[in-house]
Amino acid sequence: MKRKFFSSLLFVLLWLCSAAAQSPTQLRFCLHSEPKTFNPLLVEEDSSDTVRYLSGGVLVRLNRETQTLEPGLATAWKTSKDGRSITFTLRRGIKFSDGTPFSAEDVAYTVQQMMDPNLHSAVGDTFRSGEGKTETKILSPNKIAITFPAPVAGLDRLFDQVSMMSSKSPKREMAVLGPYYVAENKAGAYLILQRNPNYWKHDAAGRQLPYIDSVRLDIQQNRDLELLRLERGEIDLVNSIDAEYYEKLKSEKPVLAHDAGPSLDSEHIWFNQVPSAPVSDYKKAWFQSTNFRRAISESINREDLARIAFRGHARAAVGIVSPANQFWFNSKLQSHPFDQKSAMQRLQKDGFRLQDGVLHDSTGHEVEFSIITNAGNKYRERMATMIQQDLAGVGIKVNVVTLDFPSLIERITRTFNYEACLLGLVNTELDPASVMNVWVSSAENHQWNPSEKIPATAWEAEIDKLMRAQASTLDDHKRKQYFDRVQEVAWEQEPFIYLVTKNALSAVSPSVANAHPVVLRPQVFWNVDELKLTSEVAAKR
Amino acid sequence: MKRARTGAIGFLLLVCLASGIAGLLAPSGYAHQFRDIPDAAPSRQHWLGTDDLGRDRFSRLLYGTRVSLLVAPAAALCSSLLAALIGGIAGFAGGWLQRLVMAATDLFLSLPWLFLLITVRALMPLNVAPLTSVVITFGLLGLLGWAAAARVICADARSLRNADFILLARASGVSGWRLLHRHLLPNLMPVVYAQFWLSIPVFILTEANLGILGLGVSEPLPSWGSLLRELESYSSITANPWQFAPLLLFIAVVSCFHLIVVDREIPA
Numbered sequence: 047m048k049r050k051f052f053s054s055l056l057f058v059l060l061w062l063c064s065a066a067a068q069s070p071t072q073l074r075f076c077l078h079s080e081p082k083t084f085n086p087l088l089v090e091e092d093s094s095d096t097v098r099y100l101s102g103g104v105l106v107r108l109n110r111e112t113q114t115l116e117p118g119l120a121t122a123w124k125t126s127k128d129g130r131s132i133t134f135t136l137r138r139g140i141k142f143s144d145g146t147p148f149s150a151e152d153v154a155y156t157v158q159q160m161m162d163p164n165l166h167s168a169v170g171d172t173f174r175s176g177e178g179k180t181e182t183k184i185l186s187p188n189k190i191a192i193t194f195p196a197p198v199a200g201l202d203r204l205f206d207q208v209s210m211m212s213s214k215s216p217k218r219e220m221a222v223l224g225p226y227y228v229a230e231n232k233a234g235a236y237l238i239l240q241r242n243p244n245y246w247k248h249d250a251a252g253r254q255l256p257y258i259d260s261v262r263l264d265i266q267q268n269r270d271l272e273l274l275r276l277e278r279g280e281i282d283l284v285n286s287i288d289a290e291y292y293e294k295l296k297s298e299k300p301v302l303a304h305d306a307g308p309s310l311d312s313e314h315i316w317f318n319q320v321p322s323a324p325v326s327d328y329k330k331a332w333f334q335s336t337n338f339r340r341a342i343s344e345s346i347n348r349e350d351l352a353r354i355a356f357r358g359h360a361r362a363a364v365g366i367v368s369p370a371n372q373f374w375f376n377s378k379l380q381s382h383p384f385d386q387k388s389a390m391q392r393l394q395k396d397g398f399r400l401q402d403g404v405l406h407d408s409t410g411h412e413v414e415f416s417i418i419t420n421a422g423n424k425y426r427e428r429m430a431t432m433i434q435q436d437l438a439g440v441g442i443k444v445n446v447v448t449l450d451f452p453s454l455i456e457r458i459t460r461t462f463n464y465e466a467c468l469l470g471l472v473n474t475e476l477d478p479a480s481v482m483n484v485w486v487s488s489a490e491n492h493q494w495n496p497s498e499k500i501p502a503t504a505w506e507a508e509i510d511k512l513m514r515a516q517a518s519t520l521d522d523h524k525r526k527q528y529f530d531r532v533q534e535v536a537w538e539q540e541p542f543i544y545l546v547t548k549n550a551l552s553a554v555s556p557s558v559a560n561a562h563p564v565v566l567r568p569q570v571f572w573n574v575d576e577l578k579l580t581s582e583v584a585a586k587r
Numbered sequence: 588m589k590r591a592r593t594g595a596i597g598f599l600l601l602v603c604l605a606s607g608i609a610g611l612l613a614p615s616g617y618a619h620q621f622r623d624i625p626d627a628a629p630s631r632q633h634w635l636g637t638d639d640l641g642r643d644r645f646s647r648l649l650y651g652t653r654v655s656l657l658v659a660p661a662a663a664l665c666s667s668l669l670a671a672l673i674g675g676i677a678g679f680a681g682g683w684l685q686r687l688v689m690a691a692t693d694l695f696l697s698l699p700w701l702f703l704l705i706t707v708r709a710l711m712p713l714n715v716a717p718l719t720s721v722v723i724t725f726g727l728l729g730l731l732g733w734a735a736a737a738r739v740i741c742a743d744a745r746s747l748r749n750a751d752f753i754l755l756a757r758a759s760g761v762s763g764w765r766l767l768h769r770h771l772l773p774n775l776m777p778v779v780y781a782q783f784w785l786s787i788p789v790f791i792l793t794e795a796n797l798g799i800l801g802l803g804v805s806e807p808l809p810s811w812g813s814l815l816r817e818l819e820s821y822s823s824i825t826a827n828p829w830q831f832a833p834l835l836l837f838i839a840v841v842s843c844f845h846l847i848v849v850d851r852e853i854p855a
Contacts, residue, residue, distance in 0.1 A: 354622055
C-alpha cells in the first residue's frame with residue numbers, strides 16, 4: 047500500500063515537472079496606449095510601432111547593438127551609384143504567418159502601397175526625396191529592383207522600418223513575416239501575439255526562433271502601476287523608464303534596473319530668431335548674435351543639469367549627434383565648458399556690460415528674457431529653474447514660463463511669440479538624413495527660424511550646402527566628412543544650445559535571458575526572437 | 588470649544604508671524620540652490636532637508652506660506668464678496684431678477700474654465716515677474732470662483748426673504764437699503780463666512796493644479812501649491828516623509844480656519 051502511494055506520488059511529481067517544462071512561455075510587458083493601427087505602413091505612435099517591431103518582417107534589419115545592417119528577408123542588396131535604386135535578393139521558401147508564400151510581388155505591393163500619396167504613410171515620407179513615381183521591377187520571384195524618383199540618402203537603412211505586407215493573403219496586414227502575429231486584441235485591455243509558425247529565422251543549432259511562445263501586451267497608462275507590476279513579477283520588462291523611476295528601482299531591486307548609457311535623445315534650448323516675430327528689436331539683435339548664444343551656452347552648467355535634474359542619468363550634450371550614434375558622431379567635438387568668465391568676455395565683445403549685478407546691452411536695456419517649456423515635464427522644469435540661477439550669475443534675468451503643450455506648439459510654430467524655448471528631440475534614426483528637416487534652412491522644423499526662403503546667415507547657407515551634399519552622396523565616408531562639418535558649424539554657432547543627452551534607462555526581469563538593453567529603440571526587446579524565459583517563470587504562467 | 592478656537596487663532600498668528608519674518612527665520616533664500624546636496628535629509632543646516640534642486644525646504648515653506656496665506660484669502664475674499672453681492676441681491680429681490688441671475692450663474696458654472704484659463708495664460712505676456720504671476724493667478728481665481736458660492740448665498744437669501752423677522756421689519760416700514768443692510772446681511776454673514784473659509788483651501792489646491800498647466804506661481808517663487816506638487820511622486824514621498832511638512836501645515840491651517848468658522852456659527 048505504502049509502495050503504491052509513493053509510486054503514485056512520484057508519478058504526479060514527474061507529470062507536474064514535465065508539464066512545467068512543456069508549458070508555453072509568455073513574455074509580458076505594457077503598452078502605454080492602445081495601438082492605433084496594425085497596418086505597418088501607417089504606424090505613427092509608440093504602441094503601433096511596438097506591434098510592428100514584434101510582428102513585422104523586414105528586408106534588412108538594423109542590429110540595435112552593433113548599429114550595422116543585417117540581412118532579413120533579403121539575403122543581399124545593392125544600392126545604385128546614383129542612390130535612386132536598390133535591388134534586393136530575397137530568401138527562398140518564406141511564408142507569411144497564415145501560410146501564404148512570400149515573393150518579390152509582395153515587396154512590390156508593399157512599396158507601391160507605401161509610396162501611394164493617398165495613404166499618407168509616415169514610413170513612406172522618409173523615402174520621398176523628389177517628385178515623381180516610384181517604380182518597382184520584379185527581376186525574378188526572389189529579386190526586385192526599386193527605383194525612386196530622386197536619390198534617397200541612407201536608402202538601405204530606411205528599409206529597417208518597412209514591414210512587408212502580403213499582396214495575396216486574405217488576412218491582409220494581419221498576415222506577417224516577423225517573429226509573432228497578433229492572435230488576440232482585447233480593445234483597451236491587452237493584446238496577445240503568438241509565435242509565428244512560419245518565421246524564417248533559426249538559431250545556430252537549427253532551432254526555429256523565437257524561443258518564447260507568445261507575448262502579452264497589457265495596455266497600461268500609469269507608469270507607477272507598470273513599475274509595481276514589474277516588481278511583483280507580473281510583467282517582465284519596461285522598455286524605457288525615466289531617471290526617477292530608475293533610481294527608485296535601483297534602490298529597491300537593483301537587479302531590474304539597466305542604464306545603457308547615452309541615448310540618441312537630447313534636450314536643448316534655442317532663441318527665437320524669426321525676423322517677423324513679435325519680439326523687441328533689441329532682443330532679436332541679442333538672439334541673432336553668435337557671441338550672445340555662445341555666452342549663454344558657457345554660462346550654463348551642463349554637468350549640474352545632468353547630475354541634478356536627471357539624477358546623473360544623462361551626460362552634458364555635445365551637439366547635433368549623440369555619442370551613442372557610433373558612426374555619425376564627430377568625436378573631435380567636446381561639450382561646451384561651464385565658464386562664466388569666458389561668457390562675460392564674449393558678452394563684452396558685443397557691448398554688454400555688468401552694472402550692479404545686472405547685465406545691460408550696448409543700448410542700456412537690461413538683459414531679461416523668458417524661457418518657455420512644456421508644463422508637467424519635471425525634468426525640463428528643473429533644468430529651466432537651474433538655468434535661471436546659472437544665468438543670474440552673469441546678471442541675466444530669466445523668467446521661466448511653463449505652458450500646456452498645444453499653446454507652446456502654437457507659439458513656436460505659428461505666432462512665434464516667444465523668446466527662448468526649452469524642448470527635447472527624440473531621435474530614432476541614426477542617419478543624418480533624419481535631421482534634414484531640422485538643419486536645412488527651408489525646413490519647417492528649423493526651429494529658431496523656420497521655413498527661410500533664403501538662408502538668413504552665411505553659416506546657415508553653409509549647413510544647407512553640406513546637408514544637401516551628404517544627402518546626394520552614397521559614399522558613407524564622404525557623407526560623414528560633410529556631416530562632421532555640419533556638426534562643427536552647429537557647435538560654433540549654437541542655434542540650438544544642446545544641454546544634456548539622456549541615458550537609455552530600462553528595466554528587465556532577471557527571468558528574461560539573452561536581454562541586452564541598448565540605446566536604440568526598442569531598447570530591451572530589440573532581439574525579441576532570441577529572448578528566453580527561465581523555467582520557473584514559464585512554469586508559473 | 589472656546590479653547591480650541593483660541594488655540595487655532597494662536598496657531599494661525601504664529602504661522603502668519605513666522606511667514607511674515609521669513610527673511611529672518613529662513614536659513615537661506617528660497618531660490619538658492621545648494622547643488623551639492625539635492626534631496627538631502629533633514630539636518631541642522633536644513634531642518635526639512637532640501638528639494639530636488641537642493642533648495643532649503645524650510646525656507647521655501649516659510650516663503651510659500653507667506654505667499655499662499657496672503658494671496659489665497661485675498662482671492663477668497665474677492666470671490667465671496669462677489670458671491671454675496673450677486674447671490675444676496677438675487678435671492679432678496681426674487682422674481683425675474685433672481686431667475687435671470689441664477690440662469691447667468693448656471694451658465695457661468697457650465698463654462699469650461701480650465702480651457703478658458705489656458706487661453707488667458709496663452710494671451711498673457713511671457714516676461715512676467717514671479718510676484719506678478721501670483722497676483723494674476725489668484726486674481727483670476729477670485730474673479731472666477733464666485734458662482735458656486737453665489738448659488739448657496741442666493742438660496743439662503745431667498746429663505747431669509749420670507750422669514751418672519753423680515754416680514755415684521757417690512758410691516759414696520761423698513762425697506763430698501765436699510766432692510767438689506769440691517770436685517771438681511773447680518774443674517775447672511777455666516778453663510779458668506781463659510782464660503783470664504785471654504786474657498787481658501789480650494790484656491791490653494793486650484794493653484795497647485797494650475798501650476799501643472801503653467802498657470803500657477805512661477806519659479807522660483809514658492810507657494811503651497813508648488814510645494815504640494817512635490818507630493819505628486821509616490822516614490823519620492825515614501826523615501827522622504829519630511830516632504831509631508833507643507834501638507835501637514837496646510838491641513839493644520841485649514842483646520843484652524845474651520846475651527847474659527849464653526850465656533851462663530853455655533854450660537855452661544
